[in-house]
Amino acid sequence: MTQPILSVRDLVKHYPVTRGVVFRKTVGQVRAVDGVSLDLHPGETLGVVGESGCGKSTLAQVLMRLTPPTSGTATFEGEDLFAKRGSALTAWRRDMQIVLQDPYTSLNPRKTVGDIVGEPFDIHPEVAPKSDRRRRVQELLEVVGLNPEHIRRYPHQFSGGQRQRIGIARALALRPKVIVCDEPVSALDVSIQAQVLNLLSDLQREFDLAYLFIAHDLGVVRHLCDRVAVMYLGSIVETGTAEEIYGRAAHPYTQALLSSVPVPDPSLRGRREAIRLEGDVPSPADPPSGCRFRTRCPKAAAICAEDPPALEVRASTDHPAACHFAEPPHLVRAE
Amino acid sequence: MSPLLEVDDLRVEFGRGPDTASVLNGVSYHVDEGETLAVLGESGSGKSVTAQTVMGILDTPPGRITGGSVRFRGEELLGADPERRRLLRGESMAMIFQDALSALNPVYSVGFQIAEQFRFRRGMSRKDAMVRAAEMLDLVKIPNAKQRVREYPHQFSGGMRQRAMIAMALALDPELLIADEPTTALDVTVQAQIMELLDELRRERGMGLVLITHDLGVVAEVADRIAVMYAGRIVEHTDAASLYAHPAHPYTRGLMDSVPRVDDVSGAPLRPIPGLPPSLSAIPNGCPFHPRCAHAQDVCTDEVPALREVGSAHQAHQAACHFAEQFVAQDPDRPTTHEVVSR
Numbered sequence: 001m002t003q004p005i006l007s008v009r010d011l012v013k014h015y016p017v018t019r020g021v022v023f024r025k026t027v028g029q030v031r032a033v034d035g036v037s038l039d040l041h042p043g044e045t046l047g048v049v050g051e052s053g054c055g056k057s058t059l060a061q062v063l064m065r066l067t068p069p070t071s072g073t074a075t076f077e078g079e080d081l082f083a084k085r086g087s088a089l090t091a092w093r094r095d096m097q098i099v100l101q102d103p104y105t106s107l108n109p110r111k112t113v114g115d116i117v118g119e120p121f122d123i124h125p126e127v128a129p130k131s132d133r134r135r136r137v138q139e140l141l142e143v144v145g146l147n148p149e150h151i152r153r154y155p156h157q158f159s160g161g162q163r164q165r166i167g168i169a170r171a172l173a174l175r176p177k178v179i180v181c182d183e184p185v186s187a188l189d190v191s192i193q194a195q196v197l198n199l200l201s202d203l204q205r206e207f208d209l210a211y212l213f214i215a216h217d218l219g220v221v222r223h224l225c226d227r228v229a230v231m232y233l234g235s236i237v238e239t240g241t242a243e244e245i246y247g248r249a250a251h252p253y254t255q256a257l258l259s260s261v262p263v264p265d266p267s268l269r270g271r272r273e274a275i276r277l278e279g280d281v282p283s284p285a286d287p288p289s290g291c292r293f294r295t296r297c298p299k300a301a302a303i304c305a306e307d308p309p310a311l312e313v314r315a316s317t318d319h320p321a322a323c324h325f326a327e328p329p330h331l332v333r334a335e
Numbered sequence: 336m337s338p339l340l341e342v343d344d345l346r347v348e349f350g351r352g353p354d355t356a357s358v359l360n361g362v363s364y365h366v367d368e369g370e371t372l373a374v375l376g377e378s379g380s381g382k383s384v385t386a387q388t389v390m391g392i393l394d395t396p397p398g399r400i401t402g403g404s405v406r407f408r409g410e411e412l413l414g415a416d417p418e419r420r421r422l423l424r425g426e427s428m429a430m431i432f433q434d435a436l437s438a439l440n441p442v443y444s445v446g447f448q449i450a451e452q453f454r455f456r457r458g459m460s461r462k463d464a465m466v467r468a469a470e471m472l473d474l475v476k477i478p479n480a481k482q483r484v485r486e487y488p489h490q491f492s493g494g495m496r497q498r499a500m501i502a503m504a505l506a507l508d509p510e511l512l513i514a515d516e517p518t519t520a521l522d523v524t525v526q527a528q529i530m531e532l533l534d535e536l537r538r539e540r541g542m543g544l545v546l547i548t549h550d551l552g553v554v555a556e557v558a559d560r561i562a563v564m565y566a567g568r569i570v571e572h573t574d575a576a577s578l579y580a581h582p583a584h585p586y587t588r589g590l591m592d593s594v595p596r597v598d599d600v601s602g603a604p605l606r607p608i609p610g611l612p613p614s615l616s617a618i619p620n621g622c623p624f625h626p627r628c629a630h631a632q633d634v635c636t637d638e639v640p641a642l643r644e645v646g647s648a649h650q651a652h653q654a655a656c657h658f659a660e661q662f663v664a665q666d667p668d669r670p671t672t673h674e675v676v677s678r
Contacts, residue, residue: 051522051523051524051525052493052522159611161611162611189377189378189549189612190377190549190551190590190593190594191377191589191590191593191607191608192607192611193593193607194592194593194594194595194605194606194607194608195607195609197595197605198604198605198607201604216522216523217595218523218597219552219594219595219596219597219599220595222595222596222597222599223595223596223599223602223605224595243600246597246598246600247600256524257523257524258597259527260523260524260526260527261523261552261597262526262527262530262550262552262553262555262556263552263555263556263596263597263598264551264552264554264555264579264591264594264596265555265579266555266556266558266575266576266578266579267576267579267580268555269555269556274527276524276527276528276531277524277528279478280492280493280494280495280525281522
């Protein structure tokens with residue numbers, strides 16, 4: 001196997017909970033990301049799925065160096081990511097870019113599309129000489145399926161899907177090796193979402209990109225991703241190839257998640273196994289002891305409250321799952 | 336007997352002058368007692384405006400009802416006395432919304448907001464009304480309803496707020512519930528809980544349910560009949576099984592080919608609908624879908640296709656496409672999930 005381009009070990013990000021205005025004191029920690037390890041290989045798509053509040057977007061922010069980690073390490077092409085300073089940091093930013101969820105707030109309304117997509121060249125002038133920029137921006141617009149003539153238009157003149165294409169063009173400008181996609185299609189209508197997903201696949205093939213694809217939509221992740229990591233309350237509970245996760249999920253949370261996704265086929269109504277979780281996700285400021293999922297888990301036993309299960313391959317599974325009772329679903333899907 | 340709710344040729348415009356947006360261009364549907372009608376469409380298709388017009392909560396201006404009729408148990412609602420409509424709201428028809436946090440008042444406790452209806456409509460005392468409110472919270476399966484009835488909306492999680500809103504809508508035992516994207520803001524595991532609750536309550540109470548959504552998966556799991564909307568029109572209307580097995584309108588087919596399915600192992604690329612939905616102030620001539628349609632012919636640019644019967648004798652199936660029969664006949668067997676799985 002090739003060397004991973006991005007390698008993360010035991011990443012932790014806690015946000016302090018403070019009380020008081022003058023005498024601020026820390027009364028607790030929100031454990032947004034609590035010990036995440038993952039590897040991203042060149043040219044592959046790693047999906048990170050989970051419900052709101054599981055820490056998937058915080059993970060993206062920490063890896064983009066937008067906020068410092070509490071502890072843990074990450075290497076990019078073998079170099080320590082969090083030790084980068086000054087020019088080394090600036091140079092690294094060329095290699096790793098991000099596409100954000102909301103195409104309405106992630107583009108400056110007072111700048112033209114040309115300014116937005118060309119801004120990376122202002123920060124990294126060595127990539128494109130000034131005389132060449134207009135041409136480069138127009139090329140980028142064409143690559144993402146926008147009309148290059150629209151370079152002088154403003155974001156409000158575009159639809160949601162087109163704006164997301166602008167965001168993708170901006171991320172592509174510096175020819176990165178890795179793009180972090182943080183819920184890139186969840187704000188879009190179904191028919192537009194499919195256009196953007198196909199665009200992302202085409203771009204990956206054309207530019208040999210690796211995607212860290214963060215999403216809550218399990219269908220989208222299955223469609224796009226080679227490997228999948230499932231997050232719950234700040235930790236990865238199961239990881240494997242798309243086939244392993246979707247075909248033989250071993251963690252009860254993954255199984256419940258998959259069985260909750262409605263399938264667009266009325267003939268399967270009442271024939272799919274339905275695992276309904278009770279209640280809501282606990283607060284990451286006060287997570288349960290032991291296994292984080294035990295409060296909602298149908299399999300929970302005494303050991304789950306005491307001993308947090310490690311993310312490892314067990315006798316009954318072929319891929320890592322953080323559950324004492326991990327096993328593939330006993331029921332085969334309706335024939 | 337007339338159906339519970341009948342919407343007939345409803346037309347709504349927004350604004351005046353050359354920028355007038357034709358938001359509804361002749362929408363007709365009906366809902367019977369105890370049945371679930373799903374209204375499926377993307378943003379701007381007019382599904383929410385239809386519901387607002389039915390409920391009588393459309394803002395006019397900027398909205399303007401330019402034609403059509405809405406009948407509840409045969410009684411015409413458009414142009415009815417506002418006091419009569421106010422009485423019907425809550426008592427006979429109720430609505431729940433996508434964003435429960437902004438639909439609930441942050442400065443009153445959840446129980447108080449539910450209890451208001453019992454006090455003003457049923458003349459109950461504050462104390463009795465609060466007891467009834469707690470019963471309603473219990474009905475929608477909120478744990479510790481007696482304590483939580485005094486809590487405020489911000490103390491509830493997203494799923495619980497949606498439950499509280501359902502409790503509020505059902506307080507006066509309406510015969511019709513309109514749910515406008517009730518689970519769109521929720522996580523899948525919570526979405527499944529809420530959809531199950533709605534379906535259970537509908538069955539128990541024999542309520543008519545209009546489910547407005549853009550999610551083809553949610554629709555497939557609960558709907559009896561489905562109306563697909565595009566650019567302010569209903570373009571296809573049939574029972575759930577027929578719609579998914581034999582979609583007759585190219586737009587419906589496009590939607591289905593656009594959804595990445597969680598049970599799809601083929602890995603085949605998606606086949607999205609090209610282009611964008613039209614601007615409602617400049618809807619194309621003829622069929623509103625023709626600029627995005629791969630099968631468009633000359634007739635499609637000239638003539639608006641009417642919503643007409645295209646199904647067989649025993650199955651009601653309407654579509655607004657000049658070539659709908661061809662599509663229904665062309666692929667009588669779209670691959671179903673089992674085939675995809677076993678492939």
